[in-house]
Amino acid sequence: MxxxxxxxxxxxxxxxxxxxxxxxxxxxxxxxxxxxxxxxxxxxxxxxxxxxxxxxxxxxxxxxxxxxxxxxxxxxxxxxxxxxxxxxxxxxxxxxxxxxxxxxxxxxxxxxxxxxxxxxxxxxxxxxxxxRISEEMRHHEDDTISDRGPEAENHSENQSVGDVNLRSFKDMSGFTMDAADGEIGDVEDLLIDSTTWSIPFLVIETGSWYSGDKILVSTNSIDQAKWDNSTIHSQKTTESFRDCPAFDYTKPIHHDLETSLYNYHQTSNRT
Missing domain, CATH: 2.30.30.240 (PRC-barrel domain)
Incomplete structure (x- = not known):
């Protein structure tokens, strides 16, 4: 669900x-x-x-x-x-x-x-x-030292390696979503699947681009996230998002809506 x-x-x-x-x-x-x-x-x-x-x-x-x-x-x-x-x-x-x-x-x-x-x-x-994670840390540290040069070796043992892929929902909230040819809107929310704890959809507030409606965008459409300037990017065009399903917080997310969401985005990902 x-x-x-x-x-x-x-x-x-x-x-x-x-x-x-x-x-x-x-x-x-x-x-x-x-x-x-x-x-x-x-x-x-x-x-x-x-x-x-x-x-x-x-x-x-x-x-x-x-x-x-x-x-x-x-x-x-x-x-x-x-x-x-x-x-x-x-x-x-x-x-x-x-x-x-x-x-x-x-x-x-x-x-x-x-x-x-x-x-x-x-x-x-x-x-x-x-x-396993300790082994990953060793590889990461080796790569970091190689990239930064010998001067990094003296400090590597005292540095903790952050998980660069671990991100906060509150940090992503408000990110701007850009398509290949323009801005789509801002990230307002994320939808999670309580069976798998995956995040299949983002709730995007479209603003003036699409009458301020909230739309659901598949996370499969996101090609890159830039945390330094709070943006996420898709290689698709703005027009390809115009028919994304709308989202209304006042309406329950029932099974039929879930099915239509998955079917829509599976079809759009093939085009």
Whole structure:
């Protein structure tokens, strides 16, 4: 089922033994367009600390009560690695987080809301996540030193390598979307599939280009994101987006709409 990310901000996170806090943001991989972490503000319980929780920890959501239960205890969360969510999350921090919770690597997996078990039947890869990510860090550091020259070697051991693909929903909100021949509008929201935690569509506020209507654009249409100037780009023309399905927050996203969305964008991607 598709959900607006904006509609999920403020959901209560519930551990097995009490409330954890409120959802404040979502981190996603801008290459795979999959949600990797929910950013949870713990409030007075942990003195305003924010924690990252992977979708693999989620159980069946209570949509009416706006609650995301997780199969973790408050004590587990209290003693999780302290990560400053206002700064880029390093790969080592991700490795520490996954190691603490015994989470598998969730890249490329179809992780949805769970019902039982720590990882809900998600099979961990043969190589533990913390070992795999450490190997990636070594390769990344080698490449960085090679690109920057020998003077970088003295500082490489003290530098943490950020996950350059890990991005925040709130950071992307407001980005300008450009087509090959002009501007389409601004990113207002993202739609996530609660079965897979993928992000198949962006909600674009079209402004004067298209009477201010909100349209749904497939993430498959996005060829590049430039974070330094807050833009996303598509090689398609503005005209190719004119018939994109409209989006209305006041109307529920029912199954028929989901089907028509996927059918439309599958057809448009072939043209």
């Amino acid at each position: 598709l959900h607006s990310i904006q509609s999920l901000i403020g959901f209560t996170m519930g551990a097995t033994d009490g409330e954890i806090g409120k959802v404040k943001d979502f981190y996603f991989d801008n290459k795979t367009w999959k949600v990797k972490y929910l950013v949870v503000e713990t409030g007075n319980w942990l003195v305003g600390r924010k924690v990252l929780l992977s979708p693999v920890a989620l159980q069946a959501a209570d949509w009416d009560s706006k609650i995301f239960p997780v199969n973790l205890t408050r004590d587990q969360i209290k003693h999780s690695p302290d990560i400053d969510t206002d700064r880029p999350v390093s790969r080592q921090q991700e490795a520490d987080l996954h190691s603490h919770y015994s989470w598998p690597n969730n890249e490329g997996t179809g992780v949805g809301f769970m019902t039982t078990g720590m990882v809900g039947g998600v099979v961990a890869p043969d190589v533990p996540f913390e070992e």
